[in-house]
Every structure is written in structure tokens, then in C-alpha cells.
Amino acid sequence: MQKILVVEDDQVLNAGLCYNLREGGYEPVSAYNLEQAQSAFSAMEFALILLDVNFPEGDGFQFAGYVRERSRTPIFFLTACDMDADIMKGFDAGADDYMTKPFNVKILMQRIRAVLRRYQEQPREGQNGERYFCGNLMIDFEGYVVKKKGTPLTLTPTEFKLLFKLCRNPRIVLTRRVLLEEIWDAKENFVDEHALTVQMSRLKSKISDDEYSYIKTVYGMGYQWIGEKHE
Known part of the structure; x- marks a missing residue:
């Protein structure tokens, strides 16, 4: 059963989220502050972290940064902060999804499943250890590893899937x-x-x-993998 860390200081809401997660087939672990969250994260392995933003002792963005430096664990922000700037900040902090309060529980559960599915459905190409070299990048599709000038990069599951999709479709505007x-x-x-x-x-x-720029933004349309060419 997949463990989900629920970081929410409102005890009633935390309990409600845990109830729905259990009903959905997950094993929730509650944390009511960032110290408890960090302790739980260090002690256990989680399939996903459901994270509020506002805490008396700090904010969830900082904790998300702490997690992202150490793990690819998906992060799902669930917060009352609904300004565009807050949402952008959440994604910049490493979030895989972001939902604002109040929320529909059924939609929340669907989006949690979607995030977990993206994480679990890792690319299948390169199963014989194939590595893709381009410019100063090395991408190991099987090992889920990206190196730049020999130094490993930390990518979220969503970022890796975007990279996979782009570089497997060179010169095509997606x-x-x-x-x-x-x-x-x-x-x-x-x-x-x-x-x-x-x-x-x-x-x-x-x-x-x-x-190297690698990815070209085609305004009004989408994105294109240009590899070693300059945008």
C-alpha cells in the first residue's frame, strides 16, 4: 500500500484527508507541522507528499525545496493561497500539482492518482541500457538519470517525462x-x-x-527539441 504524507496543521482537515486517502486505498501519515513532516520524510519512504503552504513556523515552499534536494517524491500542494504568484511559486519549488482550497474531494483524489500514474509510468524506451547523448547532456532513459557535463541533474518525474517526449521527437513542434x-x-x-x-x-x-539551449519555444504553438542547435 502506497504511503502518502499529509502535511496540514488543521487537525480536522488533516483527519478528513487521511480518511479519504484510506478509502482510496492509500496509507496516510499525518504531520501537523514542518518539523514532524521532516522527521517523517527522513524516517519513511512516501509515494507522494500532500502539502499545505502556511505554517506558523515557516512555509511549505521551503519544505518542498528540502524534499526536492533529496528525492524525486511527487509533491502536491493543497492550500488556500490561490494567487497566480503563489501557484507559480509552488511549481518553482518543485510541485507536481497544486490545488487550492476549498476543493472537491473526488477531483483531489483523481488528481493524486494522475500524479502517481505519471511517476510510475516511467519511459520504457532504452531498456537495453540505451543512453542518449546531446551537447553536454547524457540521458539514461532506463536509469532515469540526466547528467550535464558529467554532473547529475535533479529532475521531477514530470520534468523527465517532458524531456523524454521532446528529445524522442526531434525537430517536431509538440x-x-x-x-x-x-x-x-x-x-x-x-x-x-x-x-x-x-x-x-x-x-x-x-x-x-x-x-546549448536544446528546447525552442514556438510561440503560439508549443515546444520543439532542437538539440545542439541554438534557438
Whole structure:
């Protein structure tokens, strides 16, 4: 049974979330502050972290950064902060999804399942240990490893799937709709409108440099893998 860490200081809401997660077939673990969250994260392995933003002793963005430095564990923000800037900050902190309060429990559970599915459905190409070299990047599709100039990069599952999709379709403009439907289950509407823009921007910032840009933004259409060419 997959463990989900529920980091929420409202005890009633925390209990309600845990109840619904148990009903959905998951094993929830409650944390009511960031210290408890960090302790639980250090002691156990989680399939996903459901995380509030506002805590008396700090904010969830900081904890998300702490997690992302150490793990690819999916992070799902669930918070009352509904300003665009807050949502963007959540994705910049390493979130895989972001939902604002109040929320529909059924939709929340569907989106949690969608995040976990993206994490579990790792790319299958390169099963014979195939590695893809481009510019100063080395991408091991089987090992889920990306190195830049020999240094490993920390990518979220969503960022890796975007990278996989792009570099497996070189010189083809992948529209926003295609990427949303294939990676964020947009046909079921379980996607935040900012997700693709923010995740793509973060991916580009991690892999590109002054020498190689790799990904070209085709304004009004989508994105294109240009490899070693300059945008």
C-alpha cells in the first residue's frame, strides 16, 4: 500500500484527508507541522507528499525545496493561497500539482492518482541500457538519470517525462495540447493551466546554458527539441 504524507496543521482537515486517502486505498501519515513532516520524510519512504503552504513556523515552499534536494517524491500542494504568484511559486519549488482550497474531494483524489500514474509510468524506451547523448547532456532513459557535463541533474518525474517526449521527437513542434493531454491527463481536466509553462521553464533552466539551449519555444504553438542547435 502506497504511503502518502499529509502535511496540514488543521487537525480536522488533516483527519478528513487521511480518511479519504484510506478509502482510496492509500496509507496516510499525518504531520501537523514542518518539523514532524521532516522527521517523517527522513524516517519513511512516501509515494507522494500532500502539502499545505502556511505554517506558523515557516512555509511549505521551503519544505518542498528540502524534499526536492533529496528525492524525486511527487509533491502536491493543497492550500488556500490561490494567487497566480503563489501557484507559480509552488511549481518553482518543485510541485507536481497544486490545488487550492476549498476543493472537491473526488477531483483531489483523481488528481493524486494522475500524479502517481505519471511517476510510475516511467519511459520504457532504452531498456537495453540505451543512453542518449546531446551537447553536454547524457540521458539514461532506463536509469532515469540526466547528467550535464558529467554532473547529475535533479529532475521531477514530470520534468523527465517532458524531456523524454521532446528529445524522442526531434525537430517536431509538440503543441501545448499534445503535451497537456499526454502528460497531464487534460482530457479529464485534472491539470492547472500554469503547469506546462512553469514546468517547461524549469526544465529549460536546468538543462540549457550559454552553449546549448536544446528546447525552442514556438510561440503560439508549443515546444520543439532542437538539440545542439541554438534557438
